[in-house]
Amino acid sequence: MSKHRFHGRFEATGRACGWVGCEEAGEFRAPGPRSSSFDGPGDFRWFCLDHVRQFNAGYDYFEGMSSEEIFEAQSPLHGWATSSRTFRPDAGVDEAPRWADFSDPLEAISARARSHVRERRHHVRGASSVFSPSEQRAMATLGLDADADRMALRRRYTALVRQFHPDHNGGDRSREGRLRQVVEAYQLLRKATAFA
Numbered sequence: 001m002s003k004h005r006f007h008g009r010f011e012a013t014g015r016a017c018g019w020v021g022c023e024e025a026g027e028f029r030a031p032g033p034r035s036s037s038f039d040g041p042g043d044f045r046w047f048c049l050d051h052v053r054q055f056n057a058g059y060d061y062f063e064g065m066s067s068e069e070i071f072e073a074q075s076p077l078h079g080w081a082t083s084s085r086t087f088r089p090d091a092g093v094d095e096a097p098r099w100a101d102f103s104d105p106l107e108a109i110s111a112r113a114r115s116h117v118r119e120r121r122h123h124v125r126g127a128s129s130v131f132s133p134s135e136q137r138a139m140a141t142l143g144l145d146a147d148a149d150r151m152a153l154r155r156r157y158t159a160l161v162r163q164f165h166p167d168h169n170g171g172d173r174s175r176e177g178r179l180r181q182v183v184e185a186y187q188l189l190r191k192a193t194a195f196a
Helices: 049-058 067-074 105-125 133-142 150-164 176-189
Strands: 028-031 044-047
Touching: 028 049, 044 049, 133 150, 133 176, 150 176
Parallel strands: none
Antiparallel strands: 028 044
């Protein structure tokens, strides 16, 4: 089906004109009984050139609307009155964050997202099945709970490296074995799907 660019003719549609008694090809589209909505583009009527002109001359978009609905439809803000689900406070994560509890709005948003991820992790598979046995041993090595997130993993790793590294202990190498365990546990956990 090709569409002429300037006058709205659709050639080779195979449709007859929808005007009663007309046998010409219906090459021009006009609004149908069901208008565009959430469910799709709506229905169209197909007419020949003469009958689409007649239809358009008598077409009333506001037919059947009350004066309040007409006023609302003519408003420049029509359609913007409702917020998209993505931007509503109840966007499927949880209730809106208490902004006063945070100094930075990004902290509030990340805390909300972390709690959602943690909740989903426990709800979908249960806390113990999120980690493999080797990952559970690594979590114990680092002293982390099953609900820890990537930021908590990184903070704990940094704190333990500072605690056990010889450069932070005046050159004392007696804790190198423990440091090696911490590094190996972190290397395993940072690639774990639970922290993705």
